[in-house]
Amino acid sequence: MSDIGYFALQLALAFSLVGFGWGIYASLDPRPERTRVLERLLLAVSGFTTLAITALFVAFATFDFQLEYVASHSARSMPLHYRLGALWGGQEGSLLLWLFMLCAYGAAAVFVHHRSSRALMPWVCTVLLANCAFFLVLINFTSNPFDKIPTGHVLSDGQGLNPLLQHPAMMIHPLFLYLGFVGFAVPFAFALAALLSGALDASWFRVTRRWTLIPWFFLSIGIILGGRWAYEVLGWGGYWAWDPVENASFMPWLAATAYLHSVMIQEKRDMLKIWNMALIGLTYALCLFGTFLTRSGIVQSVHAFAQTEWFGTIFLSYVLVTSLVFFAALYARRGRLRTPHRIESIASREAGFLINNWVFMAILLVVFWGTLFPVFSEALTGSQITVGPQFFNTMAGPLALFLLFLTGVGPLIAWRRSSLTSLRRQFVWPGIAGLLTAALLPVFGLAGSFYSHVAFSLGAFVMATIAQEYWRAIRVRMRSHAETPLAALGTLLRKNQQRYGGYIIHLGAVFVLLGAAGSAFNEELLQNVAPGDAIELRDYRIEYLTARPIPAQHYGGAVARLALYRRDEPLATMVPEKREYWLEEQPSSVPSIYSTLREDLYVILTAIEPDGSATLKVYCNPLVNWIWIGALAFVVGTAVVVWPHPARTTG
Amino acid sequence: MSKGVQIALGAGVCALLLGWYANTVLDEGATLTYYQTLEEFLAAPESAGSRPARVHGFVATGSIDRDVGAKVVRFRVQSQPPHAGVRPGGGLSVEYASLEVPDMFKDGAEVVIEGRLAHTGDARVFHATNLLAKCPSKFEAKLEDRASL
Incomplete structure (x- = not known):
């Protein structure tokens, strides 16, 4: 069985290389039959990869200690579910899992869009195949999980798995994290395909938006599950330590979240198209960079898998080449993405979204700088200087609070321009809720630190805005359609999925921040x-x-x-x-x-x-x-947003 | 003013503000730690005494002493793994102000200690406030040992 896996990986590599070459050919001069061949090549690579990962699962399940990877990551005494989870307990298996998910996402994108996005499909497949090819080269030549121990040696038992990884959360946390990381390859491929093919009409961003939401969701849950694992296993009483690996997963999340907000300005006002493209590129680049950070061991971390230097070099070159291609294409097409529209007033929702984006970028900059500070300082001064969690908390804390404030403000101000009367009408009750909370907390001795005091007050403000939004909309429907409150709520969630699902996600974000503020x-x-x-x-x-x-x-x-x-x-x-x-x-x-x-x-x-x-x-x-309840709200909110709805599933 | 210039100016102002704020945070000193190996740390005692440090070393075999009454753990660190044949007595004494040690902390473990050096008379003791330990990378080594049986 392991031989099947070994050859499947080689075949997948061959097909991906052929597919990449064919893809360039089929993209430069697209014809339906060429595109069909290209799609089948991508599906073939996916098939072989699925075969390979199945073979590795079987090897773990059947104690195939001939394989060095199985022998060094499992043992006979481990129960079956932990043996299967051990597949991603080391580098070789993690890379194979990454590749498998890339293929799965790629195949899904082909199935869903091969009719609706004909013009983009050749380049989409080509970009995905190029990514597959890179990982297949890496796996086949540097980290093959099917490498055998030298012949003549027989192992009766493996060496087991790091006990810290033998935990239920470790079965699913890496899966979610990878579903998040890898999934951003699809919006990236569509965006790059739009840039390369010049098909820059509305279709690319409708597709990328939906395909960003899905990995965004997995990444959010993956990050929170990681926190849960740290809380229950690492035994230091906390869930987040600003460890480089945590930061590596947080950075693409920040970029993707910024994108999910700013893409709404594009939808409503046809603005910020260059910026949105840049955010998609940045998100995927940060995913790859995060993987590089984790796998190369250039920064000290609890997760650091010390690796050979050239592995880091290859991976970093890949990150750089990918980003370079994307941003060069974006630069070349910038003229066609320009828009005549301008932001008309600072008291408008688009201005709010824009500020929101700036704050996300600022947090991203802080995290990036703090994570790589040891590298920068070693290059400049010769000694490695690390910044502690205090740096991140003091820097990102106020920014996060400002973001919380915007979460409340955004939905209350109108597109284009808000009048003073509408502002007053919108802000009275939430404002009172926030101020009342701010005033009452110290009375009951619940203010804590300055930060927690502000966070709780803002949390009350935001929850009040969300409640007000729901209540007003429900009341309108009850009056105009004579619906019961519950029926009105159901209609709202169906008719305006994005808006009301989005509010549920906001509620989740508020819960997570309140949970974090509780640490005061x-x-x-x-x-x-x-x-x-x-x-x-x-x-x-x-x-x-x-x-x-x-x-x-x-x-x-x-x-x-x-x-x-x-x-x-x-x-x-x-x-x-x-x-x-x-x-x-x-x-x-x-x-x-x-x-x-x-x-x-x-x-x-x-x-x-x-x-x-x-x-x-x-x-x-x-x-x-x-914090965990916030994660549940993420699940519910995302389900509401992406739930297939007959009237909306066009394009 | 073109839009590009406006954006660049805005970004510049934000970056400056952020940088200024970062600088004031870092000036408070508590968050910056210098990461050094034990050899580097011992070679530069004058600077090492004054500022918080993060020192990398290995726990000397048999040196761990849990003082439950005083709520401290005392041990020695040396610059090489114990089996590499370093003469005993070298290295640095550490007093860690807690009984709660990481799971991986044991004889021969690779550790990073965070804290400050203190001089009491002739003795130099490193007062650690934080202790990180790494599993000695036995996984790879053991496979080779066993595979060559």
Whole structure:
């Protein structure tokens, strides 16, 4: 079976190279039959890649330790789901997964658009095939997961997988992240196809918009799942550390989010076309750059896979060439993308969107600068200087709050120009909600830091604007169509998916920011307790009962039993573990979390000391749950926006 | 003024503002740390004493001492992995102000310590406020060992 995978990858490479050559030919002088051949070549590459990844899954499932990759990333004691998840536990498999998703997206784009976007299809296929070819070269010649260990050596068992990766979130977090990263190849291909072919009518941006929303959604969820994994596995009580790898996934998200906003100006006012193109190019370039950052190990990171230098060089050249081609094409076509329209007033929605874009770009600049600061400083001064999370928080914090403010303002101001009366009518209630919150928080001692105070007040303001938007629209329908409130809500969501789905996504963003602002109230405590003794934090009392060994097959260690009380009311039994993975020779702390909408109580068993006492680290993290709830709102909101609707699925 | 110039001016002003703000944030000092290997750090003690540092080294075998009463962990770092045959006694003493150590922290682990150097009499002790540990890259090494049996 592994031989099939090996040859499938070689065939895929051959087909992708042939396809790329044919693509150039078919694109320069497009004819229907040539395009059809080209589409089939892309589908063939997808087929072979699917075969290869299936073969690798089978190898993991059947303990094929002949393969070096399988032997070094799995073991017999691992359950099947973790063995399958181990496919993306290392570089070779990750690259294959990337390629597979690129093919899947490419095939989907061909199926959906081969009729509707005839003029763009040749270049779309060519661009996608070029990307496939690059990854196939990389996989076949530098990181082949089907490489075998030298003949004559037999391994009875593999070496297992890093225990930190043996977690349910690690089964899906990389999948979502890759579905996000790779998916941006489709809008990129359509945009570049429009530039190269000169078919710059409205169709390219309608297609790219929809195809941006899908990977944007996966990337959003992927990032949040990564945070969840860090929170539950890494055991430091937090979910986001501004680690270079986290930043690498955050940067394309910022560019894509900016695009999803500014594309609305293009839709409504036919403006900013060059800028939108640039954002698509930037998003994909940042995806590739992020992969380079993660894989080349040029910046120190918890995720850093130290790699050979030339791997980084090849990958960086690929990033640069891709960006260069795109931006050169954009420059060449800039004349045809210009527009006579101008922004008429600062009190207009398009001005709001424009400022929103500037803020996104500013945050992007901050993250980029901070992430690469060690590289810049080493080049300039000879010593690596890193900037801590404090840098990112202080720099990006105010920008994020400003963005939150705009989230509330944007929907309230009209296109082109808002009159003073309409501004007053729109802003009265949300303004009151925000100011009232700002005034009341300190009274109840809930203001926290300056940032959290502002964040909560703005959050109230934004939620009030969203509620007002829904309420007014529902009321109008109830009056004009005599609908019940619920029916009116349903009609709204169907009739204006983008707008009302978008508001749900905004609500999710507010939840995530509120959850982050809750960290202003975090408390932590490290304490050594003897059995029977208790730790007190806020209202909570945590009593250490006993510790006993873990009787698991794959790992040993200790589990502590703790009784959790609020005042004298018993709440839960907490069981933080300190595991020792035998095969991997690596310990792993598994926190126990008591989670409510108000706050999380998070306990880590740091150590069982020789005298039988336990050293516990306890965190009280308010509002963390709202981050995950925000993710759910993203899911619901995106579903509303992309839900197929008969009247709208034209073009 | 053409639109391009306007955009360039706007972007320039924003970048300057951002840069100025970044500079004031960085001036507070707490967020900038110098990343050095242990050898580099020990070679430049005068600068090393005054500012926060991020030092890369390896935990000396048998040097880890958990002082539960004082809530600190003491250990030594050396510039080479222990099996590379570095004479004991070299390196730097570290006092980490917490009992909570990373999972990978153990004898021979590759660590990055963050904190400041303090002189008490003749003794130099590095007071670490943060401790990062990396798994010794045994995965690759072990496969070769076993494959050549």
